[in-house]
């Protein structure tokens with residue numbers, strides 16, 4: 103498949119060149135690894151950047167926010183940013199005077215150039231750059247229900263770095279690149295996303311491999327936080343409200359952290375942007391925990407969701423909810439809330455958005471649109487409030503007009519029960 107010269111294993115050295123201090127988001131302890139858990143309270147690691155002033159640079163895409171990304175350099179071939187614009191179509195429909203849309207996807211008419219069509223690209227590019235700069239020659243291992251794997255496949259094909267993707271077999275059709283695939287190994291898992299996470303975890307704990315880290319990965323979170331930074335760069339103020347569909351909730355945590363950094367600058371007031379995070383019920387663990395359901399009352403089990411979801415990328419069985427610095431902290435300290443959106447409301451919100459804004463969106467993003475509709479109806483947002491709606495993915499149909507897609511084939515197909523065999527055959531393939 104691909105050859106790796108010799109794997110050298112050593113600890114990462116976060117905060118290279120003294121750009122940031124890595125601290126626990128709960129107790130503030132200084133930590134030494136960018137994807138670890140705090141030994142005191144299990145909190146998320148967070149980058150405490152030396153530069154306090156928001157000062158976007160003349161660099162391409164998200165790299166213009168490099169002061170608040172855990173990297174020292176950039177790859178101009180990666181790092182397409184979200185695009186933020188003021189809505190008129192949907193805004194008229196909902197009677198809102200200050201509705202802004204952050205679009206992550208492909209929509210060249212508006213300057214949006216993410217060819218993998220979701221905001222997972224905001225996470226993949228800085229993650230690969232951080233790994234490159236750490237000098238650690240380990241192979242990154244990623245588990246994904248589809249959108250994350252697609253983003254890493256494309257970014258790694260551009261940078262030339264190797265990556266191993268664990269993807270549930272029913273999500274394999276979401277895997278494609280728009281350029282010739284590089285050193286990308288696709289492992290199809292007969293099971294759900296949680297099974298893919300489990301197998302990826304076993305491989306990434308072996309010498310020579312590195313877990314991508316999920317919500318604990320500061321490059322992922324600070325990459326997603328650029329959604330808010332792009333809004334503030336363009337329009338000059340922190341929005342009052344932020345709407346996003348969540349699975350793990352990592353994007354919500356990221357935007358909360360970015361709003362605190364902007365508050366630390368001093369020019370943007372002292373009220374963090376209120377988070378309105380939305381899950382697709384009934385398969386909505388974060389929403390269930392928020393409203394205080396017990397595990398028995400939750401309508402899903404160890405084998406996933408009983409009903410089809412409007413978008414199954416939003417189902418994550420182990421979200422970072424109660425961990426210090428996690429989703430609960432982010433929502434409570436921003437005076438926010440979590441919505442439960444059923445399939446029917448998501449489907450009609452999708453139709454409304456696509457009709458009024460003129461671009462196709464991923465079904466996950468429609469869940470955020472439905473939450474906004476609910477909030478307008480209940481008076482949780484005012485007509486004149488500044489609202490940022492994150493359209494986390496879209497433009498797949500628009501992309502098809504301009505670019506052809508290369509489907510990624512499954513290199514190895516595995517069963518969760520059979521992990522020992524699987525791991526040795528993956529290692530054989532890689533070191534052969």
Ligand SMILES: *Cc1c(COP(=O)(O)O)cnc(C)c1O
Nearest residue numbers: 249348349350351352353494495
């Ligand atoms: C992953 C994903 C989400 C949810 O993101 P979080 O990590 O839970 O913040 C929402 N929309 C799309 C399109 C996604 O791919």
